[in-house]
Amino acid sequence: MNQEGQTRIQREKRELILEAALDVFSVQGFRGATVDQIALAAGMSKPNLLYYFPNKEAIHHQLMERLLDTWLQPLEHMNPLGDPIAEITAYVQRKLEMARDYPRESRIFANEILRGAKQIMDLIEGELKELVDKQAGVMRGWIERGQMADVDPYHLIFSIWATTQHYSDFDAQVRAVLGPERNGNERFEGASRYLDRLYRKMLAPDAG
Amino acid sequence: MNQEGQTRIQREKRELILEAALDVFSVQGFRGATVDQIALAAGMSKPNLLYYFPNKEAIHHQLMERLLDTWLQPLEHMNPLGDPIAEITAYVQRKLEMARDYPRESRIFANEILRGAKQIMDLIEGELKELVDKQAGVMRGWIERGQMADVDPYHLIFSIWATTQHYSDFDAQVRAVLGPERNGNERFEGASRYLDRLYRKMLAPDAG
DNA sequence: CTAACATTTTTCCAATTGGTCAAATTTTGA
DNA sequence: TCAAAATTTGACCAATTGGAAAAATGTTAG
Structure with missing residues (x-):
């Protein structure tokens, strides 16, 4: 654990997810994008992604x-x-x-x-x-x-x-x-x- | 049956569906819109709508x-x-x-x-x-x-x-x-x- | 009036998808 | 080193949704 309640891994993975989400949302729109697509683009499994963000809307x-x-x-x-x-x-x-x-x-x-x-x-x-x-x-x-x-x-x-x-x-x-x-x-x-x-x-x- | 293979009811209902689709698609986008919403807005059931159009994309x-x-x-x-x-x-x-x-x-x-x-x-x-x-x-x-x-x-x-x-x-x-x-x-x-x-x-x- | 045809409804299905949960694994700090 | 905490995975679920099938109902031309 670290400053602001974020571990190193948390900072890195959140960053990775947001970058992937940028890719997916910009092409598919909010409704068209799936959590699975974002997870895949971020190189992790869907449940793993949902460990970092509570839901799609939060991302x-x-x-x-x-x-x-x-x-x-x-x-x-x-x-x-x-x-x-x-x-x-x-x-x-x-x-x-x-x-x-x-x-x-x-x-x-x-x-x-x-x-x-x-x-x-x-x-x-x-x-x-x-x-x-x-x-x-x-x-x-x-x-x-x-x-x-x-x-x-x-x-x-x-x-x-x-x-x-x-x-x-x-x-x-x-x-x-x-x-x-x-x-x-x-x-x-x-x-x-x-x-x-x-x-x-x-x-x-x-x-x- | 009538000219151009369209009955009176077909012409009217297709019109109704397209008007409803305009409402729904313009607010929800293509992915966000559901066939059910369009059917409801057009005052008919989903299978009934699909009698007039083969699928959502066609509408x-x-x-x-x-x-x-x-x-x-x-x-x-x-x-x-x-x-x-x-x-x-x-x-x-x-x-x-x-x-x-x-x-x-x-x-x-x-x-x-x-x-x-x-x-x-x-x-x-x-x-x-x-x-x-x-x-x-x-x-x-x-x-x-x-x-x-x-x-x-x-x-x-x-x-x-x-x-x-x-x-x-x-x-x-x-x-x-x-x-x-x-x-x-x-x-x-x-x-x-x-x-x-x-x-x-x-x-x-x-x-x- | 009635047979052919058009329309509508009911029922159902399979795929997709957002999200949960508990177990397994990895990382970290003392 | 090792236990506590953090991370990851696999299995699963319920809701939504596009669409099919067939039966039921309505319409129309002869």
Whole structure:
């Protein structure tokens, strides 16, 4: 036994299980994923897995809790003292990189929110909403000082989430529509150029 | 017996089942939905339902096939002879109205594509891709004639889908973040103003 | 009216799956 | 070293669920 009531094996195995769960849940969704699949992916038997987590829902919930932090990190890094357009387009790029590099995480969230976000409503109404409120305040400051166009910060943030995560969540559609010839990573390069353009033009302060 | 090998009762009951399936699938997803739930929602017994459809997948597939048409309709209505900015912002508004008025349809698609779109890949690679290709061609024409900014038509279409459907697919998150005070239909009015602004500014032809 | 056909219900089954339990094995600390 | 604690396994169970079969009931055309 050790600090926080966790043994070394417990820490390692829980980690292993959450990594496996990320794989399975992101492909199968919550209902579609079976405890057996997760156990197999984690290299252990089902009862063994259930020794570490009381049930399937607990795995999912803890996974989401942990992911939310990484997921929100780019938004935290917006600097109120920086140039708004540089800050926001940098945020867009960081989100797009995450969609490219962490599609499993993105899909798990999409899945959960599609289903009504019942398991993580507390996190959304808490942590997430507070961060959005804070950064919306920062943007309002920029707008008042005439440094960027006067647009609703909340809808701006929604549109950034939507446009970037689209490339992970709806990857199957994007690939199919672009066709095999445009299916390397240039799909993300194209998105990068397009989104940079989009937000740069929209955020440019209006004359007057 | 009647035309197309369908009796009156068959036509009516199939319709009833598809409407019920829309309700159930859009809330529970494919894996989460049970045949019993759909049968109950359609006001009949499970074996009775299975008299009309061979299995659960068949219901889902036919539902999607039928929905795709309505879903793509707004994109078909873009007029190559009209003003690009008017045409595209009108398209955005129509898509946003559909997200507001037909959230079940939107969520079913989102769910299916998230899962890899295996059941409707044929439709996406066929019907959908062809329409997108065609309208991308129209946009390229507009761009060449200097009537709108030079942006990638495919990514433009993706961003329109993403930003509008966000309000149905991720409704739970949008509501939670906006908080109870902004939760009437003004959430769609705000989105409408924001998106109109967004695309108007981005599409404005560049000087030169 | 009635035979052919369409629809519905009752009953049932096999597979899947989340989870339990007690026994066996391994690890750890004194 | 060795007993207590932690971990793992195998066997098992009950609930859910997709679907089949056949009997019962309803409908319709001649």
